[in-house]
Amino acid sequence: MHSLIQLSIAVLLLPLLSFVILIFFNRRLPRRGDFVGVGILGTTFGLSAYIFWVVIVQHYDPAFRVAWDFTWIDFGNVPGVGPLVIKMGIVIDNLTAIMLTMVTLISFLVHLYSTGYMKGDKHYGRFFAYLGIFTFSMLGIVLADNLFAIYIFWELVGLSSYLLIGFFFEKESAADAQKKAFLANRVGDIGMWLGILILYSQFHTFSYHEIFGHLAAGEFGMSHEWLTAAGILLFMGCVGKSAQFPLHVWLPDAMEGPTPVSALIHAATMVAAGVYFVARIFVLLTPEALYVISFVGAFTAFMAATIAITQHDIKRVLAYSTVSQLGYMVLGLGVGAYSAAIFHLVTHAFFKACLFLGSGAIIHAMHHEQDMRWMGGLRKNMPWTFVTFTVATLALAGLPLSSGFMSKDAILAGAIGFAQAEGGGIYYLVPFLGFISALMTAFYMGRQIWLVFFGESRTHLKPVDPDDHHAAHAHGGEHHGVHEVSWNMRLPLVILAALSVFVVYSPDPLDGGKGWFMHMIQTPETVVGETAHAEPALHMEVVEEVAALGGVQEAVGEHATAAMHTESHTYADPRQAEIGHLSHAAHNQAIMISSIMVALGIALALLFYVFRIFDPERTARAIRPLYLLSFNKWYWDEIYNATVIKGSLVIARFLSWFDANIIDGIVNGVATLTRKFAFASGNFDRYAVDGMVNFTAFFVNTSGAFMRKLQTGKVQTYVVMVILALFGYFVYYFTQLVY
Amino acid sequence: MEQLTTIGINHYLTISAILFSLGLYAVMTRKNAIVVLMGVELILNAANINFLAFSHYNGGMEGVMISLFVIVLAAAEAAVALAIIINIYKIFKSVDVSSIDSMKE
Numbered sequence: 121m122h123s124l125i126q127l128s129i130a131v132l133l134l135p136l137l138s139f140v141i142l143i144f145f146n147r148r149l150p151r152r153g154d155f156v157g158v159g160i161l162g163t164t165f166g167l168s169a170y171i172f173w174v175v176i177v178q179h180y181d182p183a184f185r186v187a188w189d190f191t192w193i194d195f196g197n198v199p200g201v202g203p204l205v206i207k208m209g210i211v212i213d214n215l216t217a218i219m220l221t222m223v224t225l226i227s228f229l230v231h232l233y234s235t236g237y238m239k240g241d242k243h244y245g246r247f248f249a250y251l252g253i254f255t256f257s258m259l260g261i262v263l264a265d266n267l268f269a270i271y272i273f274w275e276l277v278g279l280s281s282y283l284l285i286g287f288f289f290e291k292e293s294a295a296d297a298q299k300k301a302f303l304a305n306r307v308g309d310i311g312m313w314l315g316i317l318i319l320y321s322q323f324h325t326f327s328y329h330e331i332f333g334h335l336a337a338g339e340f341g342m343s344h345e346w347l348t349a350a351g352i353l354l355f356m357g358c359v360g361k362s363a364q365f366p367l368h369v370w371l372p373d374a375m376e377g378p379t380p381v382s383a384l385i386h387a388a389t390m391v392a393a394g395v396y397f398v399a400r401i402f403v404l405l406t407p408e409a410l411y412v413i414s415f416v417g418a419f420t421a422f423m424a425a426t427i428a429i430t431q432h433d434i435k436r437v438l439a440y441s442t443v444s445q446l447g448y449m450v451l452g453l454g455v456g457a458y459s460a461a462i463f464h465l466v467t468h469a470f471f472k473a474c475l476f477l478g479s480g481a482i483i484h485a486m487h488h489e490q491d492m493r494w495m496g497g498l499r500k501n502m503p504w505t506f507v508t509f510t511v512a513t514l515a516l517a518g519l520p521l522s523s524g525f526m527s528k529d530a531i532l533a534g535a536i537g538f539a540q541a542e543g544g545g546i547y548y549l550v551p552f553l554g555f556i557s558a559l560m561t562a563f564y565m566g567r568q569i570w571l572v573f574f575g576e577s578r579t580h581l582k583p584v585d586p587d588d589h590h591a592a593h594a595h596g597g598e599h600h601g602v603h604e605v606s607w608n609m610r611l612p613l614v615i616l617a618a619l620s621v622f623v624v625y626s627p628d629p630l631d632g633g634k635g636w637f638m639h640m641i642q643t644p645e646t647v648v649g650e651t652a653h654a655e656p657a658l659h660m661e662v663v664e665e666v667a668a669l670g671g672v673q674e675a676v677g678e679h680a681t682a683a684m685h686t687e688s689h690t691y692a693d694p695r696q697a698e699i700g701h702l703s704h705a706a707h708n709q710a711i712m713i714s715s716i717m718v719a720l721g722i723a724l725a726l727l728f729y730v731f732r733i734f735d736p737e738r739t740a741r742a743i744r745p746l747y748l749l750s751f752n753k754w755y756w757d758e759i760y761n762a763t764v765i766k767g768s769l770v771i772a773r774f775l776s777w778f779d780a781n782i783i784d785g786i787v788n789g790v791a792t793l794t795r796k797f798a799f800a801s802g803n804f805d806r807y808a809v810d811g812m813v814n815f816t817a818f819f820v821n822t823s824g825a826f827m828r829k830l831q832t833g834k835v836q837t838y839v840v841m842v843i844l845a846l847f848g849y850f851v852y853y854f855t856q857l858v859y
Numbered sequence: 860m861e862q863l864t865t866i867g868i869n870h871y872l873t874i875s876a877i878l879f880s881l882g883l884y885a886v887m888t889r890k891n892a893i894v895v896l897m898g899v900e901l902i903l904n905a906a907n908i909n910f911l912a913f914s915h916y917n918g919g920m921e922g923v924m925i926s927l928f929v930i931v932l933a934a935a936e937a938a939v940a941l942a943i944i945i946n947i948y949k950i951f952k953s954v955d956v957s958s959i960d961s962m963k964e
Contacts, residue, residue, distance in 0.1 A: 831962075831963055832960060832963060833959075833960030833961060833962040833963025834956065834957055834959075834960045834963075835956055835959075835962075836886070836887055836888075836895075836956060836957065839886055839887055840887055843883065843887075
């Protein structure tokens with residue numbers, strides 16, 4: 121076994137150990153065992169960092185890959201299925217190494233942060249236990265080398281998110297939110313499982329590597345449409361976990377969990393799992409599946425951004441921005457900007473974790489006030505939080521010199537390349553929605569920063585709610601008692617903010633492509649054929665166009681033409697090559713447009729909230745329908761209530777009626793019949809059978825009594841009987857003689 | 860008429876039947892065990908008369924032989940029976956056969 125594999129097994133199992141220790145013994149340990157969680161996660165991060173060092177820094181090879189597996193369950197030859205062997209294994213490549221480090225670092229920082237944030241909670245110890253199993257599940261997804269294993273950990277992530285979102289389960293809204301999250305995820309998971317089964321039915325293996333190998337060899341026995349369906353079904357898992365439209369509704373409600381959990385869910389673990397999974401299976405996605413993915417991503421990014429503009433809750437704005445950014449990543453994968461999407465996944469993880477932890481610090485300092493309307497002026501009270509939050513905001517908005525700028529622009533460049541490669545038209549919608557979302561992102565983040573940190577304190581403006589004792593506590597004009605949080609909450613903020621700066625990823629602030637990250641994560645070659653997409657004329661045209669742009673090598677043209685002539689399943693996918701080169705060419709264009717968009721967004725935010733040229737409330741009234749649409753989250757909850765939930769309830773009620781009347785009727789009918797039959801049988805037993813038995817007894821009894829009388833015991837009586845018998849015999853004998 | 864005056868086999872058989880009936884009557888009705896035993900002797904002797912009569916009119920000696928046998932048998936029987944009666948008397952202090960009904964139980 122490779123030493124890296126051994127290390128990664130330790131990385132995987134340590135958080136589980138933390139969970140086991142804390143769930144059973146937290147009450148017996150000093151400080152409820154928080155040092156166990158933090159210590160173990162620190163160790164885990166150390167090991168991951170070492171793996172990162174070996175894989176990324178020492179090897180520095182885009183094709184690096186170490187794998188190991190063992191047979192877990194061997195069912196032998198199952199009738200109707202064929203040989204069924206389930207293997208478990210670990211694969212370590214650059215993507216794994218980066219994800220491992222990211223997940224463990226953020227999880228470690230969240231653990232550390234929680235020692236401050238959750239202090240005094242009555243389930244303090246259990247919180248760390250849940251964080252442990254959450255991290256374990258996510259690491260399992262990252263390390264798994266086959267679809268079966270990833271599905272197991274996928275469900276474990278669902279479970280642990282359920283536990284953490286409903287951590288304050290005494291609150292009804294939290295209990296509802298956890299159920300909603302779990303159910304929404306289940307919908308996606310069913311699709312994912314069907315997708316896994318389609319692939320399994322063809323190849324009889326769950327392993328990525330083997331599936332890709334078979335696909336590349338053209339061994340997929342079903343039609344191209346089935347492969348597309350498999351890709352889209354697998355993507356459904358991502359739609360659930362990564363909160364894409366139409367299953368995005370759970371994520372904003374997941375804000376009911378404690379804020380450190382929000383940071384973990386929204387940055388490193390849960391939502392990243394979906395994007396990571398699509399990246400893992402990227403090579404088997406057909407162009408048709410990729411169209412679906414790109415449009416879903418673009419629409420999600422746009423819709424969530426419009427909602428984020430009008431929300432008042434500080435965490436809700438961030439939640440919708442997460443949905444929106446996840447839309448970007450999915451869009452990136454859909455348009456084939458693979459490395460850019462992963463890049464955005466990682467950069468987003470850091471700055472979004474920073475934003476959530478920052479908002480947690482604010483909420484903590486404001487005594488659980490989450491409404492931005494009653495904040496303001498916090499920059500003086502909380503300088504550390506202010507600076508780190510602002511850095512992360514700049515990254516999220518995509519300002520130059522930040523990490524988010526590089527990754528987002530790489531995705532947008534990919535989107536432009538995609539639209540050009542597909543020949544424009546409707547495909548331009550994808551980059552268009554992307555840019556519009558970038559504008560809105562800048563706007564709502566500017567709004568948030570301003571409402572929270574600038575201006576004067578507005579705590580006293582909050583309408584007094586007699587039920588809310590926090591409000592009474594926070595009253596008094598100035599931020600009474602609002603001050604900077606302790607070091608263990610500040611340190612994670614600083615580290616995460618530092619990771620949101622461009623130098624970590626690339627020396628050139630304008631081009632992430634020059635950094636180590638984009639070098640290490642390169643778009644893998646697709647394993648599916650071009651059967652549906654192959655239109656030679658278009659290809660030639662595009663290749664010429666690309667050549668005209670000047671950024672093309674001869675090789676690409678050759679590959680494209682070779683692929684077209686043979687029409688075989690080929691590694692060198694001309695479509696990917698086109699998009700790649702068009703994206704490269706579109707890079708500067710993307711930077712320009714997106715910078716303009718970001719500038720516009722920030723300018724709008726300034727106009728609305730700083731210079732007060734437009735009054736937000738009057739504007740809201742002027743465009744009331746649009747405002748209401750955004751404020752009520754496009755009414756998705758209401759739509760789902762009216763359709764899916766009502767529908768389910770109607771079906772449930774019908775089934776309940778069916779159960780109560782038909783099924784129970786049948787059961788009761790059977791019971792009545794049985795009862796009747798039992799009575800009949802009982803009566804038969806009582807009268808017929810018992811009657812016969814009793815009659816026998818009676819007969820024996822009476823005949824016995826009669827015979828008994830004959831037995832007088834007197835010799836003479838017997839003599840008489842003998843004589844009579846003899847006499848009788850003689851009479852009989854002689855009558856016989858006569859006749 | 861001749862049949863009544865001349866002694867023939869019918870006379871013997873009639874005597875034998877009367878004797879048998881008297882013996883049977885004694886066995887069935889008498890209470891004293893000794894008398895019952897005497898009734899048995901009568902029956903045996905009735906049988907003897909039958910044997911001798913048939914033997915005489917048949918011209919063989921088998922009947923005579925068997926009747927001698929019966930006399931011997933009767934003697935032995937009387938001895939055994941009397942011994943039984945003595946024992947009965949020892950147990951029940953009575954030789955009344957109608958009162959001895961312990962076989963009933």
